[in-house]
Amino acid sequence: MPEAGHADAAASFDPLRPKLMRVAYRMLGSVADAEDVVQEAFIRWMGAGRSEVREPEAFLRRTVTRLCLDQLKSARRQRETYVGPWLPDPVVEEEEEEDVTLPLMLALERLSPLERAAFLLHDVFGLGFEEVAASIQRDPAACRQLAARARIHVREARPRFQVEKQRGIELAGAFFAASRSGDMKALGAMLAADVSVHADGGGKRPAAMQPIFGFDAVMKVHENLAALFRKDGSKLIRTGFVNGLPGFITLEADDELQTTALEIEDGKVVAIYVMRNPDKLRHLH
Known part of the structure; x- marks a missing residue:
């Protein structure tokens, strides 16, 4: 039975893994840390009462977001002792990723973890503030304020002149x-x-x-x-x-x-x- 349960958990989790990696990487700026967070989310998914979860994607996105918020607290301390300029891990793709460019990721570094989460979930991934609130465990009004503050900080980092x-x-x-x-x-x-x-x-x-x-x-x-x-x-x-x-x-x-x-x-x-x-x-x- 445990092997069957593991296979069932993997079958429902694996199609969502790329989306969860996108959330985790954009939150953390580290491929290895994002992979660790997504793997921890899978472990929690195996132990969850999956039959009672109506929306697995929303459940797992919330899990990943909360794990990332915990990770960002220690990451901020590590950045303070980093040698030289810090840049996010490079992700190389054939096609242009237009939602979060490198300058925008650097701008996100100046935000608080909650501001970063609210901005990414709402402005980048298009979630409503009710879902953002459930993910970061704040009320929707507070999430609106967090996203608005974040938007002011990152506005200049948005590409103004898209190169073909x-x-x-x-x-x-x-x-x-x-x-x-x-x-x-x-x-x-x-x-x-x-x-x-x-x-x-x-x-x-x-x-x-x-x-x-x-x-x-x-x-x-x-x-x-x-x-x-x-x-x-x-x-x-x-x-x-x-x-x-x-x-x-x-x-x-x-x-x-x-x-x-x-x-x-x-x-x-x-x-x-x-x-x-x-x-x-x-x-x-």
Whole structure:
């Protein structure tokens, strides 16, 4: 009977797993933590009185949301001691994910856990405030206020100038070619005047300890990097969308993966996000 019960639980849970992963990852910004939360939700689902649950998806989404809220409390403490800039784990896809881009995920980091949950559940996943209230155990009026406060904080992080998908991929390929070959003229033509670079090495691999701002500073960094790329090599694995932004995966000289995501406005690169922390790249292998 236990094996039959396990199979029954899996049969009803597995179709919902991708949706639950989307909620958990957008709440936590970590693929590994999201997988742990979803697995814990499955364990709880196995022990639940499933015949009495009228809406399994709503039940499991609430379970995942509450587990994420608990996780965010410890995650916030960990971020305070993180070495260098923190970026969410890169999720690389063939198609653009338009609901939550990397800049928006960074903006979510500035919210309280409850604000983050209310905003994601209502504004991103389209749930009514009654369902949001049931998920985060607050009344609907409080959830409206939480979502409204969150909206003010993240409004600027919403993409204002959507780059056409194919054009975005072409720019990512051109950026890779120019940055690795040292074609500074071609690279400079792609960058906005106020361009910035944000590199997450997590103390595990060399990376700038602070974001780099401004055209001249970013160009200088890439001049220095190009000399290293010419000497040691940098292999393009694939282009795609990294957390909703055009970008690419590379294999670097130390035999570790790296992702680069480009935020583009008016045809110019306004921000470059580089993930070098091997712990956050493990799922891409």
